Amino acid sequence: xxxxxxxxxxxxxxxxxxxxxxxxxxxxxxxxxxxxxxxxxxxxxxxxxxxxxxxxxxxxxxxxxxxxxxxxxxxxxxxxxxxxxxxxxxxxxxxxxxxxxxxxxxxxxxxxxxxxxxxxxxxxxxxxxxxxxxxxxxxxxxxxxxxxxxxxxxxxxxxxxxxxxxxxxxxxxxxxxxxxxxxxxxxxxxxxxxxxxxxxxxxxxxxxxxxxxxxxxxxxxxxxxxxxxxxxxxxxxxxxxxxxxxxxxxxxxxxxxxxxxxxxxxxxxxxxxxxxxxxxxxxxxxxxxxxxxxxxxxxxxxxxxxxxxxxxxxxxxxxxxxxxxxxxxxxxxxxxxxxxxxxxxxxxxxxxxxxxxxxxxxxxxxxxxxxx
Numbered sequence: 001x002x003x004x005x006x007x008x009x010x011x012x013x014x015x016x017x018x019x020x021x022x023x024x025x026x027x028x029x030x031x032x033x034x035x036x037x038x039x040x041x042x043x044x045x046x047x048x049x050x051x052x053x054x055x056x057x058x059x060x061x062x063x064x065x066x067x068x069x070x071x072x073x074x075x076x077x078x079x080x081x082x083x084x085x086x087x088x089x090x091x092x093x094x095x096x097x098x099x100x101x102x103x104x105x106x107x108x109x110x111x112x113x114x115x116x117x118x119x120x121x122x123x124x125x126x127x128x129x130x131x132x133x134x135x136x137x138x139x140x141x142x143x144x145x146x147x148x149x150x151x152x153x154x155x156x157x158x159x160x161x162x163x164x165x166x167x168x169x170x171x172x173x174x175x176x177x178x179x180x181x182x183x184x185x186x187x188x189x190x191x192x193x194x195x196x197x198x199x200x201x202x203x204x205x206x207x208x209x210x211x212x213x214x215x216x217x218x219x220x221x222x223x224x225x226x227x228x229x230x231x232x233x234x235x236x237x238x239x240x241x242x243x244x245x246x247x248x249x250x251x252x253x254x255x256x257x258x259x260x261x262x263x264x265x266x267x268x269x270x271x272x273x274x275x276x277x278x279x280x281x282x283x284x285x286x287x288x289x290x291x292x293x294x295x296x297x298x299x300x301x302x303x304x305x306x307x308x309x310x311x312x313x314x315x316x317x318x319x320x321x322x323x324x325x326x327x328x329x330x331x332x333x334x335x336x337x338x339x340x341x342x343x344x345x346x347x348x349x350x351x352x353x354x355x356x357x358x359x360x361x362x363x364x365x366x367x368x369x370x371x372x
Contacts, residue, residue: 053090053345053355056367064352064366065108067340068135073347074098074117076105085119087135098137103129106150112160116140116182120150130166132182141185147176157201158243158264158296165205167195179223190223197221198240200265206231206238206245218247220265231267237287242296244320248287250278257285259301261320272320277304279334289336293343297321300339300346300358305330315346315356328361 056064056075062083065074071090076083082102086095099108103121106128110117115135122128128150132140147168155163166178177190194207203224209217215234221227232238236257237248245262247270257278260270279286289302299318314330315337332348337356339346346356353367 053357053364054088054366055093056088056095056353061351061353061367062105064347066110066338066347066352067114068110068117069114070340070342070344072114074108074110076108083121085117096137098135099131099133107152109152109154110135111154111162111164111182112156113162116162116164118152118154118164118182120145120152132164132180140182141180143187151195153197153199155199155202156241157199159202161202163202165190165197165199167192167197169195191226192223193219193221193228198238198245200240200245201243204265206240208235208238215250220267236285239287239290241292242294244292244296244299246290246299250285251275254278257288259299259318261299272318272323274318274323274325276301276316277306279304289334291337291339291346293339294341295343298343300328300337300343301325302332302334302337304334315348317358328358329356329363332363 060077062076084100106120151167162182177192197205218232260273315328
């Protein structure tokens with residue numbers, strides 16, 4: 001009996017030891033798993049931090065067509081099957097195809113609301129097809145336009161109504177104008193004094209008049225009543241967006257340019273103005289590339305660098321409240337910019353194929369495509 005009790009006692013000790021060993025092994029296994037998971041998480045986080053926000057295949061890009069939303073851009077690309085408009089979302093590897101054609105796509109642009117996209121494409125030299133689609137790619141309307149070149153401008157005022165102003169140019173520089181409401185699909189033919197315009201508000205546009213010795217006059221034109229008013233006598237350019245109109249003039253000494261901001265069509269007195277070095281090409285003064293976020297309190301201006309060769313430029317952030325102009329990036333080329341509504345990112349370059357992070361003040365190529 002005593003031997004039996006000893007044997008049971010020993011067996012119990014052995015079982016307890018095995019249980020303890022099992023528990024210790026389990027704890028070590030879980031700990032190692034957590035360490036491995038933490039290591040993987042850290043590696044993935046580091047990879048995400050170093051990963052580009054958006055990338056476009058360089059062999060396929062024709063051009064970047066601007067912003068659809070804060071973190072979505074449109075591109076025009078080509079492959080063996082033809083040309084297409086794609087939607088690229090930040091931090092998503094695969095783009096979404098919205099539209100495809102066997103024609104050459106001439107241009108694409110999203111409305112200010114981001115709900116509609118206008119696309120022109122053509123296989124002929126004397127006509128083009130204008131199509132409007134939704135952000136999901138659903139066709140809204142399609143229209144043939146007899147024209148050698150089609151220009152269009154979405155309403156980008158403070159309260160845009162998804163209106164598209166279309167100018168159909170001919171080889172002799174004559175043109176026809178059309179106003180399309182993408183939401184209602186209504187069309188109205190217009191008589192415009194010039195094909196190159198800037199929206200001031202839902203019924204008024206700004207354009208540059210005939211060149212004179214002192215400069216060119218800036219006109220305000222009422223598209224409904226056809227009333228035409230000169231709002232500035234001697235300017236070199238005009239830019240308007242979100243209810244603010246910027247007029248560029250050259251100072252008397254020809255060494256500086258003044259940018260004046262007018263609010264909501266009131267051209268009596270500018271709300272702010274700054275001076276930057278003049279921008280000249282082939283003997284003509286030009287308005288600099290610029291854009292502004294939706295809040296309207298900031299204007300991003302690509303200005304020539306002071307005291308240096310005019311081939312070098314700096315991107316400045318013009319604060320319309322304080323009139324300060326801190327530098328974002330410098331020593332860059334004079335190429336177009338297009339910023340999202342919050343002003344956190346700007347596309348930059350002739351193909352808009354670089355991305356400027358306005359907070360980090362960095363520029364990154366999103367494609368290595370060459371100009372075609």
